[in-house]
Amino acid sequence: MEAELEIEELERDIRTLRKNLKEKVQQLKTLKSHFQKNCINKLNNNEIARYSRQIILSEIGVHGQLKLKKASVLVVGAGGLGCPSSLYLAGAGIGRIGILDYDEVELTNLHRQLLHTESTVGLRKVESAKSFLAELNSQIELITHHTQITSDNALTIIEQYDIVVDATDNVATRYLLNDACVMLKKPLVSGSALQLEGQLTVYNYKNSPCYRCLFPTPPPPETVTNCGDGGVLGAVTGVIGALQALETIKIILGNEGVLVGRLLLFDGQQSTFKNLKLRAKKLNCVVCSENPSLTKLIDYEQFCSMKATDKDSNLKLLSENERITVEQYKQLLDNGNQHVLIDVRGTNQFEMCQLPASINIPIDDILENRRMEELLAKVSPDATQLPTFVICRRGNDSQLAVQHLTPIFKERGLNPPKDISGGLHAWTHNIDKCFPIY
Template structure:
């Protein structure tokens, strides 16, 4: 016998369709009808519809969370598809929140999705966050982490924070049950040039997958008031040897400027200024050198066609050099160039050129992917090789600029 809506059991707030759909989960003692009902009436905000946000959203929606909010200003790119699995080839060029919302609604038509196709900023963060019960930080930059942290403290929301890079990931819950906030542990942002992101350092797609799914788990446990939540603990995942480790975090800092006993931050500040870096990793250019210490990709192209002899030093990693490289460039990764062995390799190249050139002053043009590491390398080499008569310059904008201004068939990654 089928039962219409009028015959549904009224003793709980799950309808028959929901009981059937979530039955395998409802019979878990930690969930039960009460827990499932709680999930249905709960809302989770996810900042970032990328490598962490996609799996987190997928599992939250699968679990029956009633309302998901997605914040992302970006559009889907081909290089996202190895890890951001709510998006597919047909979504390239679409806003990520639209693409993700469509995929999530295909999974669960009862879902309410709020799409915020914008950057999270000091002007909009509190207004968005207050509409949700739990916030998931699935962003990829320091400015957004501080902004989100402060906004969650000011709004009294738990913050499930995850990160992933290369083969490693991290996960914790801030501002939860008297535990620390992000600022308690990191009162000051790191220098912008020391921060790595997926775009520069890479990430194995599975790793944010693992962390994002665990973010969904923690968010669910927070909503259910479960005791085992990762508050005051940090989970470290090492994908290279498949190990999980838990470390106890320092407790809440009484002097914390946002969650301490006498906070000085009582409203959101300018986080780009505070961190010295922009949330948008695509324009994360640094400027360490003066203009007379740099040449453009077009100038390099002219020099390559001329008789001038010079060392073209590519300071990207070996793996990146393998992807693509300019002819006659020599690969000494920045991390090696900092060491004696790297400097010796570079000196060897300089000596080679000296033998074949009439010029007394040898030029070294330093190249990387986007023109950040090359500037660091120029600074380094100028100090380490100052006894040699050298003209060391970096190639502005690196290989990306080469593709854009010299040779559009040169691969971009």
């Protein structure tokens, strides 16, 4: 009987506590929203001091600084462009910055992706970037999206921001971001950098053309080069990333001079900037015209026949009997079989590391039929022929080379060369862990 009473009493207590908790949660909510409203409409002392050097600009002022504070920007890609652009956006006091990336930090990133450091190699890029930016500016909100942007999540994520910075490096994602930004009516600040050159423009802003207006169809996959294959200088991505931040800030402020309907070309070798006038919005553009035929996001990897990642993609141009594995090639080396190995990487890459006795003839020379007699003389020094193999960094260019050389060899009555599948990356992974990887 006594125990029953005790239980009843305890249950009553819990009910009261629950009621109190509910009231407190509601109070907290109201307080928070009051606080945020007051906060968002004025600058605190830290902010006044921190941003004073830009607030005194006639183009910004307190009014402009508050606009930056209330703004939200999504930076897609925490790499060569995403690092400098988010750095300047965070420094300038953009109130909410989202950083989206699916990747982890690698040593090959550090020469240009300066938010990442030796101590963050192996960590998620979004976390590495966030910790750097949070140390720079504690007054802003930083949100991380550790994911690949896809047709399934793009609209939900982009919806939460005012402006999108495209800091990615692949065609499929460019189309995806373009279409999603058109559908959600968000400006898209698009940049790219490769080797010593960079480009920049703003899509979907003040009646500017969209990416599809300019490029209705994707380029053939084999014509697209990424930083892993083509190389890039960090200072060049730094220039373009900083300019992306600048355009974003101008859009938020509502200032004039935004790169609309123009493409800015930067030549880092000559230190020149060029402005190209872009053609006007396409009246029958499938996505941004008045009557678009494309109203839902599609499968962009299929549309572009390319992976939607900045990772090196694996082409498959040859049949199995036109290729050998690194294990088979190792066997052939161990047996001391005489052969010719052609390495089709660029000269600088060849100088970094190479397999013994390989001959360097870069892919461009092969495709342009330069040094062909020299090559054929190696392959067939007398009436006989040596088996010939082609290798490159990842096994893509070597396939192109084999494809190009096969009819030439056949014409001369020679057996066509074979591709070493997966290239030097496969060699490091499967045969010799000490062989440098890059």
